[in-house]
Amino acid sequence: MNKSEIIIKGLPVKTTRLENGDVNLLFKIANYDKTQSIYRVIVKKDYWRDAVIGMKDVNYFVIKGELKACVNSKGTPFISVEATSIKIFHLLKDENGQIDLNYEMPAGTDEIMDISKLVNENEDLSIKRSKNKAINYMKNNNKFNKPIVVKKGSLVIVSGYDEYAAALELGINNVPVSYADN
The missing domain is CATH 3.90.1530.10 (Conserved hypothetical protein from pyrococcus furiosus pfu- 392566-001, ParB domain)
Structure with a gap:
């Protein structure tokens, strides 16, 4: 199977720490046909610790990772991503409490x-x-x-x-x- 990369942007709907200390992030991402795909992103514990140093009120993630197709115990397919790059942001919100993302962040934004x-x-x-x-x-x-x-x-x-x-x-x-x- 070929390795492929994916970039996931947004805020996870669920974050859990696994028994081994890695972090599991669950994203629901809208597709072009207005359906949603569920992505499970695994971030290694040391990598997670380095990424979140000094961060408060995180509300936006940009994660690059290796894409893997998986099947859960019930036979339902899902997409799993092992993070190879993670950037965490605290974006300012407007008066309605919404994040203003009228524009895509350019490549290389820290x-x-x-x-x-x-x-x-x-x-x-x-x-x-x-x-x-x-x-x-x-x-x-x-x-x-x-x-x-x-x-x-x-x-x-x-x-x-x-x-x-x-x-x-x-x-x-x-x-x-x-x-x-x-």
């Missing part, structure tokens, strides 16, 4: 952060043409093209100045960020 926390030490780096291109992309696609790259400790912007400037101009308060390697 966190969704309030734009006011970011430090822009290079105000002159935003070229008007590039900023306008970023604004047009956000307006037309209702999402960011890429995350804003920041230094982890200081939150100083390393790249993504155009996305930063466009978000400021469009009044977007929560932006996707990625942490620089150094």
